Amino acid sequence: MKKILILGGGTAGTMAANRLRQELEPEEWEITVVDQSKIHYYQPGFLFIPFGIYKKRDVIKPRRDYLAPGINLIVSEIDVIEPDKNRVRIKEGGRWLPYDFLIIATGTHPRPQETPGLLDGEWYRSIFDFYTIDGAVNLSHRLRTWEGGRLVLNIVDMPIKCPVAPLEFIFLADWFFHKQGIRDKVELVYVTPLPGAFTKPKASKVLGHMLEEKNIHLIPEFYIERVDPERKVIISYEEEEIPYDLLVTIPLNMGSDVIARSGIGDDLNYVPTEKYTLKAKHFDNVFVLGDAGDLPTSKAGSVAHFQVDVFVPNFLRYIDGLDLLPTFDGHANCYIESGFGKGILIDFNYDVEPLPGKFPLPGLGPFSLLQESVINHWGKMIFRWMYWHILMKGRELPIPAQMMMAGKWS
Amino acid sequence: MSAVLEKVAVNDEGYLLNPDDWTPEIAEAFAKEMGIELTDRHWEIINFVRNYYKEKGQSPTLRQISTGAGVPTKELFKLFPKGPAKKVARIAGVPKPEGCI
Ligand SMILES: Cc1cc2nc3c(=O)[nH]c(=O)nc-3n(C[C@H](O)[C@H](O)[C@H](O)COP(=O)(O)OP(=O)(O)OC[C@H]3O[C@@H](n4cnc5c(N)ncnc54)[C@H](O)[C@@H]3O)c2cc1C
Numbered sequence: 001m002k003k004i005l006i007l008g009g010g011t012a013g014t015m016a017a018n019r020l021r022q023e024l025e026p027e028e029w030e031i032t033v034v035d036q037s038k039i040h041y042y043q044p045g046f047l048f049i050p051f052g053i054y055k056k057r058d059v060i061k062p063r064r065d066y067l068a069p070g071i072n073l074i075v076s077e078i079d080v081i082e083p084d085k086n087r088v089r090i091k092e093g094g095r096w097l098p099y100d101f102l103i104i105a106t107g108t109h110p111r112p113q114e115t116p117g118l119l120d121g122e123w124y125r126s127i128f129d130f131y132t133i134d135g136a137v138n139l140s141h142r143l144r145t146w147e148g149g150r151l152v153l154n155i156v157d158m159p160i161k162c163p164v165a166p167l168e169f170i171f172l173a174d175w176f177f178h179k180q181g182i183r184d185k186v187e188l189v190y191v192t193p194l195p196g197a198f199t200k201p202k203a204s205k206v207l208g209h210m211l212e213e214k215n216i217h218l219i220p221e222f223y224i225e226r227v228d229p230e231r232k233v234i235i236s237y238e239e240e241e242i243p244y245d246l247l248v249t250i251p252l253n254m255g256s257d258v259i260a261r262s263g264i265g266d267d268l269n270y271v272p273t274e275k276y277t278l279k280a281k282h283f284d285n286v287f288v289l290g291d292a293g294d295l296p297t298s299k300a301g302s303v304a305h306f307q308v309d310v311f312v313p314n315f316l317r318y319i320d321g322l323d324l325l326p327t328f329d330g331h332a333n334c335y336i337e338s339g340f341g342k343g344i345l346i347d348f349n350y351d352v353e354p355l356p357g358k359f360p361l362p363g364l365g366p367f368s369l370l371q372e373s374v375i376n377h378w379g380k381m382i383f384r385w386m387y388w389h390i391l392m393k394g395r396e397l398p399i400p401a402q403m404m405m406a407g408k409w410s
Numbered sequence: 411m412s413a414v415l416e417k418v419a420v421n422d423e424g425y426l427l428n429p430d431d432w433t434p435e436i437a438e439a440f441a442k443e444m445g446i447e448l449t450d451r452h453w454e455i456i457n458f459v460r461n462y463y464k465e466k467g468q469s470p471t472l473r474q475i476s477t478g479a480g481v482p483t484k485e486l487f488k489l490f491p492k493g494p495a496k497k498v499a500r501i502a503g504v505p506k507p508e509g510c511i
Contacts, residue, residue, distance in 0.1 A: 157473070195493075221493055223472070225484065237487040267477050296468075 005099035009035035012290025012304035013105035018394025032072040049136035081262040106256035108291040114252040117227030148185030149245030161299040168337040175339030188216040200353040270294035276326030297330035309401035335380035343376035349403040362407025432503030459502040469507040
């Protein structure tokens, strides 16, 4: 019996496990998933919780329900990976799990402890995150009774997972305070280490323009060093200060600690990964899917989905002794919620930045790229249903994994 | 523009198109444009960035320079104000760091 061990049963690990289970004979291949938590979170839903659009119960499901029968689930923290011995130790009972093939899908996680001051007394009082369920829920309580003031959103450093989520947050905040009737009492400030609203030039221009229209103040190229929670200011490495009444932080994102403990990651605990095949650079029977790798594309659920689409057929070639094909192109596809029931959609890969056009059918859409529309908003809202019922069940979406240039104009 | 810079090919943002075209004179000229006077400490970092690029085929991020060259982030901001990673990359003749996507 050959063993496939999957570390992390989140977006990427769950999809990979289910798709491999469909393809591989149960008599020949054992598939085991290890995750520290029994709950599977729909993280894109965290964005909507602070504004009361979703509740906690809308974004959590039992992890077991989303793994096909015939997949073993072990609930335990992973302690260490020993790739040269083809084994992994879990915390529960100190047990060793041997493998023939390993898939690392342990994701990336916010680290507020890396920025001095964030956790010192004002955490979940005047300082919040929304990248965790606790942060999102606590912020929803705060916003319900907040009477206005200066709300500063600060991105500590890149890369972060879902690099559009902070923009979506500030767009939704604009809409939310309008709806509460206090927009005139709220100052919205978007503070980023990037030179503009977003990473890629064309999208950055469009999104920067939207910030302006919504009267959201953009402060680019600000590298936070620390927070003074008593004086309520964030302070940069160059000693510039920005005051706030309410601080929403996107803390430094880092890969799982088990990557560091195993000595197989870079300085942010990301595993060096081959760009086009998703194999770990230093190991021939290890693959890296989702946010855990160091690929130069966005860390996003949509990317994880396109990765799994190209990984599964490639893996089936590999175990038959064929070469891996260089089929992953870095494809990302993100809905950006822009408030007032509208959204924007961007589609890009390693080489091509987001361009205007129509998606997925050239010329027809129905979704518009890099342009606000009501239907893009519905694409985002329907995505939660698709996540649980199609993607996590190992079914395929009728969207090609590789990016298409048809339907885009530059 | 200085005479050294007139002869080299750069992209829209002023980064060298070909890292092999780089010379210490180019570094001096870029630094001057940015109002930075290069000291030994600057050179340590520039050399680190060039070696990093040679080895890994990509430019280091701020964090990678700080851990790799053992220079505190705060000092990097003093030496290369306003976006040290981008400034050193340009002076060292390597592409703009793509750490952020
Ligand atoms: C607020 C927010 C909004 C987002 N919006 C979008 C969006 O609109 N569109 C989009 O495409 N993406 C979005 N994303 C990003 C998306 O959720 C992630 O990119 C995606 O979940 C990555 O999948 P993954 O499998 O790599 O990691 P995850 O889904 O995070 O799974 C990693 C798993 O590994 C487990 N794990 C880690 N370390 C250990 C250990 N040591 N021991 C045991 N288990 C461990 C964790 O418990 C977790 O279950 C958003 C994310 C956030 C936070």
